[in-house]
Amino acid sequence: MSNCPDWSPTPLAGLVVVQRPxxxxxxxxxxxxxxxxxxxxxxxxxxxxxxxHTLTRARGALRGLHYQRPPHAExxxxxxxxxxxxxxxxxxxAGSPTFLRWHGEVLSADNRRSLLIPRGFAHGFQALTxxxxxxxxxxxxxxxxxxxxxxxxxxxxxIRWPLDITDLSERDRTHPMLDxxxxxxxx
Numbered sequence: 001m002s003n004c005p006d007w008s009p010t011p012l013a014g015l016v017v018v019q020r021p022x023x024x025x026x027x028x029x030x031x032x033x034x035x036x037x038x039x040x041x042x043x044x045x046x047x048x049x050x051x052x053h054t055l056t057r058a059r060g061a062l063r064g065l066h067y068q069r070p071p072h073a074e075x076x077x078x079x080x081x082x083x084x085x086x087x088x089x090x091x092x093x094a095g096s097p098t099f100l101r102w103h104g105e106v107l108s109a110d111n112r113r114s115l116l117i118p119r120g121f122a123h124g125f126q127a128l129t130x131x132x133x134x135x136x137x138x139x140x141x142x143x144x145x146x147x148x149x150x151x152x153x154x155x156x157x158x159i160r161w162p163l164d165i166t167d168l169s170e171r172d173r174t175h176p177m178l179d180x181x182x183x184x185x186x187x
Contacts (some may be wrong), residue, residue: 060166064124094184
C-alpha cells in the first residue's frame with residue numbers, strides 16, 4: 001500500500017483536497033504528510049518556502065480571508081492537526097470561470113484531509129471545536145507588502161459559515177468589502 005497522499009479536485013479548478021492515508025499498528029500510526037512528487041501533480045509546483053503552525057482557541061472563531069499578490073503569490077497546503085475547522089478558499093483569479101466562487105471543506109485531525117490552495121485564492125477558516133491547530137505549507141515566504149485580504153463577511157461572496165461567529169480580529173473585521181469593479185488578481 002502506498003503511503004503517499006492522494007488528491008481529488010473540487011469544483012474550483014486548481015483547488016484540491018488532499019487525503020493522507022495512515023498505516024497503523026498497535027504502536028500507533030505513520031502518515032506521510034507531504035510527498036513532492038505526488039503533490040506536484042496536484043499543483044504544489046514549488047519548494048516549500050515557509051511552514052506556519054497556528055492555534056485558534058475558541059469554537060466559532062473566524063480567521064481570514066488572506067492571500068499574497070504577485071510576485072509573492074503562493075500555493076499553500078492547509079492541514080488541521082488538532083480539532084476541526086471549516087476551511088474555505090475563494091477564487092480571486094482574474095478571468096477565472098469560477099471567479100468569486102468559494103469552496104469549503106471540513107479539515108480535522110481525524111479525517112486527515114488538507115486543502116491545497118493555488119495562487120490567486122484567498123483563504124480563511126472557522127474553528128468548529130476549541131483549540132484547533134493548523135499547519136500551513138507555503139511555496140513563498142510571507143511578504144507584508146504583497147498581502148491582500150477580502151472580508152470574510154462580504155455579501156458578494158456569501159460564504160455560509162457553519163457556526164455563529166464568536167470571534168473575529170479587528171484586522172479581519174475591517175478588511176474591505178470587494179469593490180463592484182474588482183476584476184481579480186493575476187496569479
